[in-house]
Amino acid sequence: MIFPPHQGSIASLTPTLCHLLGVMPPSVSEEPALDMVISTLEDEDLPLEKCLIIAQDAIGAHLWGSHENELRKILPLVPLRVPLRAVFPPVTPVCFASIFTGAQPVVHGIHRYTRPVLECDTIFDALVRADKKVAIVSVENSSIDLIFRNRDIAYFSEDDDESVAERTLKVIQSDKYDVIVAYQADYDDNLHKSDPFSPICIQALEQHIQDFRKMAEAAKLHWNAIGHVIAFTPDHGAHIDPSTGKGDHGLDIPEDMNIFHCYGISPVRNGK
Numbered sequence: 001m002i003f004p005p006h007q008g009s010i011a012s013l014t015p016t017l018c019h020l021l022g023v024m025p026p027s028v029s030e031e032p033a034l035d036m037v038i039s040t041l042e043d044e045d046l047p048l049e050k051c052l053i054i055a056q057d058a059i060g061a062h063l064w065g066s067h068e069n070e071l072r073k074i075l076p077l078v079p080l081r082v083p084l085r086a087v088f089p090p091v092t093p094v095c096f097a098s099i100f101t102g103a104q105p106v107v108h109g110i111h112r113y114t115r116p117v118l119e120c121d122t123i124f125d126a127l128v129r130a131d132k133k134v135a136i137v138s139v140e141n142s143s144i145d146l147i148f149r150n151r152d153i154a155y156f157s158e159d160d161d162e163s164v165a166e167r168t169l170k171v172i173q174s175d176k177y178d179v180i181v182a183y184q185a186d187y188d189d190n191l192h193k194s195d196p197f198s199p200i201c202i203q204a205l206e207q208h209i210q211d212f213r214k215m216a217e218a219a220k221l222h223w224n225a226i227g228h229v230i231a232f233t234p235d236h237g238a239h240i241d242p243s244t245g246k247g248d249h250g251l252d253i254p255e256d257m258n259i260f261h262c263y264g265i266s267p268v269r270n271g272k
């Protein structure tokens with residue numbers, strides 16, 4: 001598959017969601033909102049009320065190249081597929097810090113694989129200021145579980161991906177939250193032990209797709225009468241390191257840097 005010209009950086013998630021939810025972006029956010037997404041809406045569609053963000057680690061464009069037929073199964077739920085660039089270096093805490101601040105690494109301060117609690121303004125702070133109730137459901141001790149701590153939001157730290165999916169379904173059903181982030185890690189964990197296209201990695205990819213569909217369908221159903229957005233927001237891709245034969249990421253190469261984020265927007269329209 002030929003990767004289309006990119007439409008911006010993965011940091012565009014923050015301004016795009018803030019635009020859709022009618023929330024003032026965090027002070028450090030400097031990316032423009034994605035025109036491919038916001039141009040699909042009429043003024044009266046906004047603001048949307050609810051949001052589910054599903055962040056599955058390392059599901060980059062390299063997989064759309066090799067397993068497009070499988071990945072296409074998410075598109076009925078999130079049809080707006082936007083080609084983007086990761087931030088450099090493309091490693092998990094650097095990328096998710098950018099995704100959830102709208103800022104480049106030089107601004108948010110995580111430049112390499114370190115996982116401090118971010119002190120700068122983030123989308124979570126912006127959402128709290130706008131009285132939105134936020135839940136982060138993640139694998140315990142993952143980057144997302146650690147770097148966004150100390151905010152007035154709910155943190156669900158789970159043992160593994162399976163419990164993340166189960167917890168996310170409960171969090172959706174509980175009706176207590178407006179913005180829910182679900183993070184899963186199995187594909188990334190396995191690519192470092194094998195290679196990005198190994199049978200165990202492809203099995204993890206298939207599980208991610210199945211979980212994505214389950215969580216997104218549950219949100220769509222539960223928020224049927226409420227304007228909402230569902231987003232697929234991986235952090236970076238991966239390549240095979242020729243010196244070890246194993247999977248890795250962190251280089252300024254298309255395999256690591258090319259990402260698709262996918263959005264599904266359901267405004268409440270007249271007569272609905």
Ligand SMILES: [Zn+2]
Binds near residue numbers: 091235
């Ligand atoms: Zn990652």
